Amino acid sequence: MAIISSDILYYPLFLIWFITALLVHSFIKRFLKPSRTRVPDPPSPPALPFVGHLHLVSSVLPKSFQALAGRYGPLMQIRLGASSCVVVSNATVAKEIFKTQELNFSSRPEFGSSEYFIYRGSRFVLAQYGDYWRFMKKLCMTRLLAVPQLDLFTDIRDQEKVKLVESVMKCCKEGKPCDLSSELTTLTNNTICRMAMSTRCSGNDNDAAEIKELIRTCLQLSGKISVGDVLGPLKILDFSGNGQKLKAALLKYDRLADRIIKEHQEEAMKGLDKNQRKDLLDILLEVCKDPTAEVKISMKDIKSFLLDIFMAGTDTSSAAMQWAMGKLINHPKAFQKLRDEINSVVGPNRLVKESDVPNLPYLRAVVRETLRLHPSAPLIIRECAEDCKVNGFIVKAKTRVLVNVFAVMRDPDSWTNPNEFDPERFLESSDERIGEHQMEFKGQNFRYLPFGSGRRGCPGASLAMLVMHAAVGSLVQCFDWKVKDGEKVDLSLGSGFASEMARPLVCYPIARFNPF
Numbered sequence: 313m314a315i316i317s318s319d320i321l322y323y324p325l326f327l328i329w330f331i332t333a334l335l336v337h338s339f340i341k342r343f344l345k346p347s348r349t350r351v352p353d354p355p356s357p358p359a360l361p362f363v364g365h366l367h368l369v370s371s372v373l374p375k376s377f378q379a380l381a382g383r384y385g386p387l388m389q390i391r392l393g394a395s396s397c398v399v400v401s402n403a404t405v406a407k408e409i410f411k412t413q414e415l416n417f418s419s420r421p422e423f424g425s426s427e428y429f430i431y432r433g434s435r436f437v438l439a440q441y442g443d444y445w446r447f448m449k450k451l452c453m454t455r456l457l458a459v460p461q462l463d464l465f466t467d468i469r470d471q472e473k474v475k476l477v478e479s480v481m482k483c484c485k486e487g488k489p490c491d492l493s494s495e496l497t498t499l500t501n502n503t504i505c506r507m508a509m510s511t512r513c514s515g516n517d518n519d520a521a522e523i524k525e526l527i528r529t530c531l532q533l534s535g536k537i538s539v540g541d542v543l544g545p546l547k548i549l550d551f552s553g554n555g556q557k558l559k560a561a562l563l564k565y566d567r568l569a570d571r572i573i574k575e576h577q578e579e580a581m582k583g584l585d586k587n588q589r590k591d592l593l594d595i596l597l598e599v600c601k602d603p604t605a606e607v608k609i610s611m612k613d614i615k616s617f618l619l620d621i622f623m624a625g626t627d628t629s630s631a632a633m634q635w636a637m638g639k640l641i642n643h644p645k646a647f648q649k650l651r652d653e654i655n656s657v658v659g660p661n662r663l664v665k666e667s668d669v670p671n672l673p674y675l676r677a678v679v680r681e682t683l684r685l686h687p688s689a690p691l692i693i694r695e696c697a698e699d700c701k702v703n704g705f706i707v708k709a710k711t712r713v714l715v716n717v718f719a720v721m722r723d724p725d726s727w728t729n730p731n732e733f734d735p736e737r738f739l740e741s742s743d744e745r746i747g748e749h750q751m752e753f754k755g756q757n758f759r760y761l762p763f764g765s766g767r768r769g770c771p772g773a774s775l776a777m778l779v780m781h782a783a784v785g786s787l788v789q790c791f792d793w794k795v796k797d798g799e800k801v802d803l804s805l806g807s808g809f810a811s812e813m814a815r816p817l818v819c820y821p822i823a824r825f826n827p828f
């Protein structure tokens with residue numbers, strides 16, 4: 313009897329609870345979160361539990377995101393395992409991020425490998441927008457990477473370019489294939505090492521080679537660890553030990569940098585010869601000692617900053633030059649047009665040099681077109697500081713934002729025949745009228761963003777352009793190129809965040825002009 317009476321009570325009580333819950337729910341929905349005025353989240357493809365949208369992307373991330381944007385729009389939300397972000401894919405939304413709401417998107421998030429970086433907290437490239445970053449950026453733009461400082465090192469860049477041509481000539485003489493990937497990375501690494509810390513001043517020529525190897529290791533390992541980012545909390549287990557390997561490589565760099573700094577300090581004690589130019593390390597050490605500097609920088613900051621310059625500057629420029637050569641080899645008409653231009657401007661007696669570049673519009677157009685199709689940093693990463701509305705959708709504070717410049721620069725709404733290699737479009741005479749011809753690589757034209765834009769844009773763009781024009785010009789001026797296996801260079805895109813070539817560019821050079 314007692315059992316029956318409790319059942320009788322249970323059902324009405326359950327009904328009352330259920331109806332109350334429904335009422336409270338609809339009250340909250342109606343009054344506390346009014347759906348009509350609520351700014352919607354960016355659109356997002358249907359996600360699977362745990363993996364999110366991982367099943368929708370291939371290893372070539374910028375291309376996968378470009379395809380998804382075709383269906384979900386220029387601002388979409390993507391979740392890869394434990395990490396989520398919004399992806400921007402056209403010029404209009406890129407302008408909102410880089411210009412209209414610039415301050416709100418001027419920080420970068422901590423990413424993948426940051427926790428293994430021994431200099432965590434003083435890194436420049438991944439620094440939050442704030443006093444330290446502002447101070448260092450100003451130093452870059454006014455001194456370290458400013459045109460007068462770059463001009464002081466013209467001879468160094470020229471010597472490294474000559475070494476490149478000599479090394480390729482050697483391949484010709486020996487009938488061996490030339491690994492342009494390795495040759496061009498040596499060029500950019502040596503150039504930056506000499507401009508940054510005059511490696512020769514250590515009296516040890518192997519320093520540049522050691523730095524090249526360490527940077528290669530750091531870039532490879534941080535790339536792999538960034539993929540581990542997707543595992544979220546599991547990444548702390550560091551299954552493959554990449555984090556520890558990265559730490560070991562960084563500690564090795566730290567010891568090397570300590571030694572080179574000590575040598576610079578000893579040189580400075582002896583008193584710099586007035587005619588001796590200051591390299592980046594000399595300037596940084598001066599700033600470190602300056603009691604009037606707005607921000608006090610430490611030795612750790614200096615080592616970290618130089619590492620950033622190496623990591624941001626070597627592979628980016630080298631990858632872009634490989635793409636330029638690959639494109640030119642596969643487009644013989646463009647190759648011939650460029651060689652004719654160089655021959656007519658430079659003449660038959662010497663190698664092309666930096667000061668020729670203003671008179672070589674087709675060379676400039678080739679490099680710009682290459683960066684349009686193959687930006688070395690195809691996914692520019694920023695972080696949102698405060699909740700805001702972008703393209704009609706809410707972007708919450710702390711959201712990671714990836715601007716897919718690969719997609720922006722191939723958008724058919726902005727470019728005619730966007731996937732074709734057509735350097736002519738960058739000539740003044742072109743019908744396409746790219747627009748601000750002088751400004752476009754400085755990121756003031758939001759459909760052309762190889763170097764990003766705004767205060768967070770690349771401070772190394774001028775240096776990269778100087779090195780790339782002279783090197784690509786020389787390789788076209790001096791050599792014909794025969795593809796190793798077959799008629800055409802394999803121009804497949806590589807995997808990951810940086811869209812390098814899937815396979816290193818290895819070709820047979822045939823000497824056409826010997827400047828030595």
Ligand code: HEM
Pocket residue numbers: 436437438449504620621624625626628629632687688689692693761762763764765766767768769770771772773775776
């Ligand atoms: C073809 C060559 C290069 C390309 C395509 C490239 C591209 C980029 C891009 C897209 C960014 C992010 C910009 C943004 O967030 O808006 C960046 C940042 C940066 N780049 Fe470059 N870069 C190149 C060469 C260089 C060189 C040669 C250096 C230095 C020697 C350099 C140093 C940096 C630094 C330090 C940053 C971080 C700036 C900041 O966070 O404020 N880059 N680069």
